[in-house]
Amino acid sequence: MSFSNDVRNEISTSVNDKDRRFACLYGMLLFCRTLSREHICFQSESRVSAELFSNLFEAVFKYRPAAGEHIRRNGAVLYNCEVEGENAEAVFQKYRLADGARVIDSEIIATNSLGVFTAGVFLACGSVNDPAKEYHLEFACPDEGLASQLVVLLNDIGATAKTMLRRGQNIVYIKGSESIEDTLTFIGASQCTLELMNMKIYKDIRNKANRIANCDAANIDKVVKAAMKQIEDIKLIDKAVGIESLSEELREVAQLRLENTDMSLQEIGENLSEPISRSGVNHRFQKLAKMADELRNGGSIK
Incomplete structure (x- = not known):
């Protein structure tokens, strides 16, 4: 299991009351692949994210999205959750979404729910590398405007987030280990934060041992x-x-x-x-x- 999946599993267990479900689903919807009044499509290579989206949607809207799977050429499974018609319109009404522009509405989310909202964003489009290899967390955002808003949100919690364009996609990324630790803690993955910190300590000790050995x-x-x-x-x-x-x-x-x-x-x-x-x-x-x-x-x- 990848470190990203560890993070997804941990934060999915923390979404356990009405307000948190509402905020987490908002993040997953706003950053999903397709979002219109006629059609909403949430896609992920993570079964955990797809199942949580369906469960949250059912809890908030009393309707379970149509689910499907697609096997890519590389063998990876892509999980789809789709909502259409009046159920998609209900989403726009409840979350006060605008046509043609995705905007984070801070009034919808209480201050203590920002972390859960960001957890939903991670479940929708986030990933984090194995800290044993490198420190890198990123969000593949569906458009430039959302990417800019997410950078502001992450910088407000003390993380150093930047944007780049990769193969036409807007990427928000974080490199520093401390900024990644702050972000993981903010989205409710405190155990994964500890794992990252322990790995950083291990790497520091190993590097010091190598320097001593080389010096000797x-x-x-x-x-x-x-x-x-x-x-x-x-x-x-x-x-x-x-x-x-x-x-x-x-x-x-x-x-x-x-x-x-x-x-x-x-x-x-x-x-x-x-x-x-x-x-x-x-x-x-x-x-x-x-x-x-x-x-x-x-x-x-x-």
Whole structure:
């Protein structure tokens, strides 16, 4: 089951009284595919949305729409709910709908029903991506005017909504995770909001773990390269003059490095006969490196 269907299932269970049914059905009607005095057609690929539309319509108008199914070329099932004639006219009268223009009538919806109305809009034309993949919620609106009105409504609740035209269709979309969380909570999908928040926390932790792992890997590579360079210098000195010719402090770190290629500078310092700090060990290796460079340049060790 998709995340969009989780949202639809959750908000459908919250439409449980007369006022909420009226407000939710208003959103579904206003944003449905076809809306005229002669013919109303609600279409959705979601069985949940289609069944809720029929149930709400029957509860409000005491009439059950004609239902049907159509299988698309891609195999998806499209559910249809149709209302015609005097029943369609009754919808226009009850919701004070205008001919030829779809307008959100704020007077119809009490302030505490705006969220349920918007839930109806989501059931009619909304979808939200799986938060494990990306943060994206959108409404495929039936016309430009409704899209503009919906943007205002969403921005009023604190969400950052924008519009775009996709293949001739007016899309209202939200990208930010916090704006999507606000929207889902507003339309009554609080459990899905928590799921999104948990996924965001999981992704943040995973990203931090990956950054730490990458940093650790980079540090390991750096240590290994430094150790190989030190061994190369020591072997060059040994071949030229012998390690025994070195001072006791340089000879001891050189031998420890040759015997322990994976030791860090700090570990070498701790294993000396007289332990010293990491910087002290590094200073001794710098001396050995300088000697090796002099030998490479044809000089001799002073």
